[in-house]
Amino acid sequence: MxxxxxxxxxxxxxxxxxxxxxxxxxxxxxxxxxxxxxxxxxxxxxxxxxxxxxxxxxxxxxxxxRDRTGLAIALLDEREKEFQQAFMSGPPPLGPGAPPADRVRAFLHALVDRVRDQFELVLVAESAEPAIRYGEGAYPFRHFHLVTLLRETVPDRDVDYLAAALLAPLSASLLAHQIRDQGRDVESIRSGIDDLVELTLGGGS
The missing domain is CATH 1.10.10.60 (Homeodomain-like)
Structure with missing residues (x-):
C-alpha cells in the first residue's frame, strides 16, 4: 500500500x-x-x-x-519543510480553512514563487532519472496534497492524473523559458494557472 x-x-x-x-x-x-x-x-x-x-x-x-542531482534534491528538501508546514497548518488560503479550490490555486501560486526563487537548483534536481525526480524529494508530497484537495472537489475524476497535470506546468525548465525567453511576468503565469484550475475543476470549483 x-x-x-x-x-x-x-x-x-x-x-x-x-x-x-x-x-x-x-x-x-x-x-x-x-x-x-x-x-x-x-x-x-x-x-x-x-x-x-x-x-x-x-x-x-x-x-x-549519489551525484550532484541527489545533492540538489537534498538541499531542496531542507528548504521544503517550511513550505510543507505552511500548507499543512498555516493560515488560509494556502493552509486549512479555505475552500479546496482556493487552496489549489494558492498552492500552485506559491509553487511558482518557490521554483522561480530557486531556478538553478531546481533545474539540477529535474535532471534526475524519472523514478527519482517523481519518487523522491518534494514531488510526492506536493502531488499527494493536490490529490487530497481534488478529491474534495472532483471526486469522480482521475485525481491522481489531474494532480500531475497541474504540477507539470510548474517545472523549472518551462517556467525559466516562459520568464527568461518569452518575457512573461509572474502575474500572467498565475493568471494562466487560474484558468487551468477553473477548466480542471469545472463545476467542482
Whole structure:
C-alpha cells in the first residue's frame, strides 16, 4: 500500500533512523553545500568541492547523495519543510480553512514563487532519472496534497492524473523559458494557472 492509499502525507526529508555519526555527516555536507551554493551558485556544487568544504571524504558524499542531482534534491528538501508546514497548518488560503479550490490555486501560486526563487537548483534536481525526480524529494508530497484537495472537489475524476497535470506546468525548465525567453511576468503565469484550475475543476470549483 502506498502512502497515498494509506492516507499518510509523505513528509519531505523523512528517512529511516540513522546512526548519530551519519546524521552529523549529512548535516555537515548539507551546510557546506548550502554555503557553496550561496557563494557561487550551482556551479560550485561539485561533490569534490562539497566534500572538501564539509571536511569529509568524497566517498561519504557519494554514498549519501549519489551525484550532484541527489545533492540538489537534498538541499531542496531542507528548504521544503517550511513550505510543507505552511500548507499543512498555516493560515488560509494556502493552509486549512479555505475552500479546496482556493487552496489549489494558492498552492500552485506559491509553487511558482518557490521554483522561480530557486531556478538553478531546481533545474539540477529535474535532471534526475524519472523514478527519482517523481519518487523522491518534494514531488510526492506536493502531488499527494493536490490529490487530497481534488478529491474534495472532483471526486469522480482521475485525481491522481489531474494532480500531475497541474504540477507539470510548474517545472523549472518551462517556467525559466516562459520568464527568461518569452518575457512573461509572474502575474500572467498565475493568471494562466487560474484558468487551468477553473477548466480542471469545472463545476467542482
Amino acid at each position: 502506498t502512502r497515498s492509499q494509506a492516507g499518510e502525507l509523505p513528509v519531505v526529508g523523512q528517512r529511516p533512523a540513522e546512526r548519530a555519526d551519519a546524521v552529523r555527516n549529512r548535516r555537515k555536507i548539507l551546510r557546506a553545500a548550502a554555503r557553496l551554493l550561496a557563494d557561487g551558485g550551482v556551479e560550485r556544487l561539485s561533490l569534490d568541492d562539497v566534500a572538501a568544504a564539509a571536511e569529509v571524504g568524497v566517498g561519504t558524499v557519494y554514498r549519501r547523495f
